[in-house]
Amino acid sequence: AVAAGPRAALGGFQVAAREGSGEGLTVEVADVAGEGGGEDGFTLVVRRGEHAEETFEVSAKRSQRAYVVAVVREKSRLIVVEEPAGSAAVPRPGNQTVAVPPPTGAGSLLPATLNPAQYVGDSADRTGFAGLEAVDEVTMLAVPDLMSAYEQGAIDAEGVKAVQLAMIAHCELMGNRVALIDPLPELNPQEVKDWRQTGAGYDSKYAALYYPWIKVADPSTGRTRFVPPSGAMAGVWARNDDSRGVHKAPANEVVRGAVELAVNLTKNENDLLNPIGVNCIRAFPGRGIRVWGARTLSSDPAWRYLNVRRLFNYLEESILIGTQWVVFEPNDDALWARIRRTISAFLVNEWRKGALFGLTPDEAFYVKCDRETNPAEGIDAGQVVCEVGIAPVKPAEFVIFRLAQFSGGTSLVNE
Structure with missing residues (x-):
């Protein structure tokens, strides 16, 4: 079952918390902004405290594509909305705020708050990712569950930044691994640009950032959900290392298992993000969802490309062992x-x-x-x-063709 907590009435509907959604959720019913909602339309806002976690524009009519039960089932990671059994039609719920009972038993997977130190751990006790200092074979570090904690309100944006800075510091200390950094959820291209430059501001040749989030199948619920990209990118790196070699940039590779992207980026948006070290994931007609960037977060041009950093890591480790x-x-x-x-x-x-x-x-x-x-x-x-x-090989990021018209051996137009 996807919902672990008791149901609460939401007009004629019922609402319940999903497993692992944590405590302190409320659901607010409000009027749709503007005039496009119709008499059955409403805005559903899921909050944790004062923070709006999710917002949906929905309808109480089954015949509508925005039917509240279907939309929440498809898109919400925190709640489910159910209709009464055998009910022919349920009227639009009135504007109200309903407290959602927390999930019971094993459904509450995370504590109320998490400290960044719990992620970092201690190398002597072999806890957290600091415990990986004892494992020389590690070549990449990702903490995708950090974003799950952020979504559930167990850690704030400053805590996320502290953990990611500790990940980068760990990789720089070890010198043989690279951190995969996830952006905060639900950022548009301009917001992720601002977050990269002012919010996070990381500068390291031992870290790479990917955007946007990807939708994958969740075997525990049988549904699809958006997840941070770092886990899938670690798989792309490993597959690329095995099939082509660590010297080949892990880009222009299909993201297997990806159903959809949280944001479908355009070429102009890619051109905005790539120079600042945000590796984009893009959907191409007939070619699937592909990784479309291979840069580190370093401001040093010598270490701009991810495959150069990882090639040096591989060569250094191989020479030391050999x-x-x-x-x-x-x-x-x-x-x-x-x-x-x-x-x-x-x-x-x-x-x-x-x-x-x-x-x-x-x-x-x-x-x-x-x-x-x-x-x-x-x-x-x-x-x-x-x-x-x-002398490492570097990827051909930009392929430039010069076209010209010729007539009788004379160039007429260059483009």
């Missing part, structure tokens, strides 16, 4: 030569896969491990230093 045999070996010219051969062989393979830019290996990378990088004082300190430089 050279563990070096520890406690005699620190001399023979060791340095073996290190150069080992790393060069690995990078040649990556170059052949298309991960590095250049017509030859010499153009794609260099490996320097000799007396210059390892002076006597470094050897005395027990250190061996190897310098590696690579």
Whole structure:
């Protein structure tokens, strides 16, 4: 069952809270703004305290597309509205505010409030995402349930920002993973632009932001619902890594399982958001719903592209693991030569896969491990230093065609 709480009367209808919707919900019936509602139309506002969580323009007539029972069943994540069994027609409820009884038992999934520290956790106790400091294999960090807590009023926008800043700090500390950041729900393109630049203002090469939310099937209810995009984007990254390689930008990829987008973005809106690091998800006729951005949240042009950051993470981790045999070996010219051969062989393979830019290996990378990088004082300190430089491939974000009309070999018009 989708509703866990007792029913409350809403005129001739009944209203109940969904599982996990939390406490403190009220439902307000108000007149439709303007003249388009008709005698059966009304506005249904779901509030938690003074905050309006959901608003629907609905009708009490079954024959209308905006029939209140159908609209709420399809779109609301907090309540259900039911009609009396066997009733031929239910009149429009009068303007009123009704308190919705909270769900009972296991339906109340979240506490009344959540502290950002509960998400961050403690590395020593292995709690929260700080506990992931002990797991070297992690390459991406997402906290989609943070938005569930925000929707249910368990955490406010400042708390969301604190958790997301902690996610970014965790990824920067570890240096081998990237945070997937979700925007707040129900933002239009201009609002998400303002939130990105002034509300959040994150600047990190270890974080990526995706917009808008996506609608997916919810197996627990048999319905569809809008969810934050980070979970689906983590799946896109993993699929792209497996099929193409980490060097290929995880963009122009189908978002599997996505039924609809919360906002259908235009090209102009995409052009507004992409330069500020908001990776858009767009619906294309005949091509499905696709990821249409591959940027980090960094203001540094060198780390603008997500695949460059993740390629460096992959190469660094692979080289560190592949050279563990070096520890406690005699620190001399023979060791340095073996290190150069080992790393060069690995990078040649990556170059052949298309991960590095250049017509030859010499153009794609260099490996320097000799007396210059390892002076006597470094050897005395027990250190061996190897310098590696690579030229990563970058995505073709903009494909430009120059068209011209020709007549008798003479160019007439350039476009």
